[in-house]
Amino acid sequence: MATIKEVAMTAGVSVATVSRVLNQNGYVHEDTRRKVDEAIAKLNYTPNEVARSLFKRKSKLIGLLLPDITNPYFPQLARGVEDEMQENDYRLIFGNSDERRQKEMDYIQTFVQNNVVGVISSTNDPDTDIYTGLKIPMVFLDRTSSGQPSVYADGREGGKIAARELVKRGSKRITVLQGPTHVQPAIDRYEGAIEILEEQDVHYNVLETTSFSLTDAEVWAKDLFGKYPDTDGIIASNDIVASAVLQEAHRLGKRVPEEVQIIGFDNIPLSKLLAPSLSTVHQPAYEMGRAAAQLLIQLIEGQYTEQQHMKFPVKFIERETTRKVD
């Protein structure tokens, strides 16, 4: 790689001048500029970002921390973030946290060591000092912290919608899969659902679950139909769990949605491919990713930002695991 020094030499000017044309600041004569540009082209020079970063104590790097890219919900989020960052010339250092504190800490530390100018994280502990002590802008994605910028979906409303739609469609003995109690969106959905169920004339049960993983979900699905064989409406904690439930229903010969209705959350791409296709509560993941990135960029570039808490609306996607109604 050529350096600014070599460019300066072949253009017959000083490094200062080259730097000026590079950064388009200071005065530089038109002829000089041309000579420099030629030298740059000839040497195929691009500035060393590391040296820049060292001097300015600022890079063009952003840290992105997601629980697990292998969970089909997160790629969408990630893609939204990446697209927006890409367009604004920021690059992403990416890591999976597996929701483990230690991994989060390690990643955040290396983010800082690499002079990232901002971080986006979907953590379950936004208020821990891993984050509160951070001296660079950060935004929580798919998570909330009252004190800090966050982009998330209206989980509570999502839970309400799910419950309402099931009740409206005639389910009388509903089972709610609670979802992990350490994940905020899961809690919100759960509480929203319960709020509605309480005020309706329906019976409901709650089954505790502790993760969003498919393997676990298959076990809970069996549990569910074992414990509550006559349930006729299921609110799953997300689409993955819903898929497992649907599959188990299948295996048991239960007709969906005639005998049992199922509703999920997220609207991951897979959900429309299932047979019957999955009714679900849509979260605009890609848009949320983009929004988080935009917000972070504004924070970084010191622009005025009124809205630091963006709660995205969710909506019911009617498919085939719920019955039709007028």
Next chain:
Amino acid sequence: MATIKEVAMTAGVSVATVSRVLNQNGYVHEDTRRKVDEAIAKLNYTPNEVARSLFKRKSKLIGLLLPDITNPYFPQLARGVEDEMQENDYRLIFGNSDERRQKEMDYIQTFVQNNVVGVISSTNDPDTDIYTGLKIPMVFLDRTSSGQPSVYADGREGGKIAARELVKRGSKRITVLQGPTHVQPAIDRYEGAIEILEEQDVHYNVLETTSFSLTDAEVWAKDLFGKYPDTDGIIASNDIVASAVLQEAHRLGKRVPEEVQIIGFDNIPLSKLLAPSLSTVHQPAYEMGRAAAQLLIQLIEGQYTEQQHMKFPVKFIERETTRKVD
């Protein structure tokens, strides 16, 4: 952030000494080491990786370039890479290329500008000078270049397996969805399948397709049954396309696998959740990601590596879109 200078001051030694204990090289007295360690702990010091990187012209950063993390095949690959890198203290700068030359070039350029020590890429043009001109180690993942290290699956064998299994199970009028002709694994699968079909006593058609996207696939699925309504066996170019085909078959009231068998490639997580669940040719994506990372690390650290071309075996996963046979 504290600097090495401050550590040196509070420990009452020179920066050189601090550097020595940091990097565990050179001589340093036990007592001195202790003083330094204490200062480090007290100041909560961690070395500035940017400064390190500038001096050594080497970072702990790796560039990872994937076509589209939103395609369910890639998160697995990415996770494999990340896990291995993480365990070896390397971090990832990640980008989606969308298979566009320009984006690839831009990313590779910024990788270099950021002193990455290696790159892993799933590109369709491994032999373009974007890569051949690269002066840092690189490995192609899910792609092959004869000249350069590559980790990929045996697509040709995969194609053969798919064709054999379909024929063995009685399909007589097979349709092969060709897959994008600019993507090597797709070509390999296609050629493998054709090779077998040619030598068997079956009739077959080929339908050209140009991407792996779900939206496109839905169109091709309609096309397929429009053009070849009596087809009784379909080799899809991957699981996404297979899912779309399955769904269309469903819509048309065709019974799967009785009237038409379907087989995909990849064995993405979704494939087992479909109803009927999808028979497919498994690619060990996670393991491939890990292997690529291992290989790259060996290359970076100058270890001896006999195997620079790793072709992973694939295998048939029998599920419900193919008929049973003894």
Next chain:
DNA sequence: TTGTAAGCGTTATCAC
């Protein structure tokens, strides 16, 4: 065993 100082590739300050 430890310290001094040069240098990694930039940017910005200050002279000229």
Next chain:
DNA sequence: GTGATAACGCTTACAA
């Protein structure tokens, strides 16, 4: 308009 040069935080000869 342009050029020297110090500084960013670190590592590594080289000296002591």
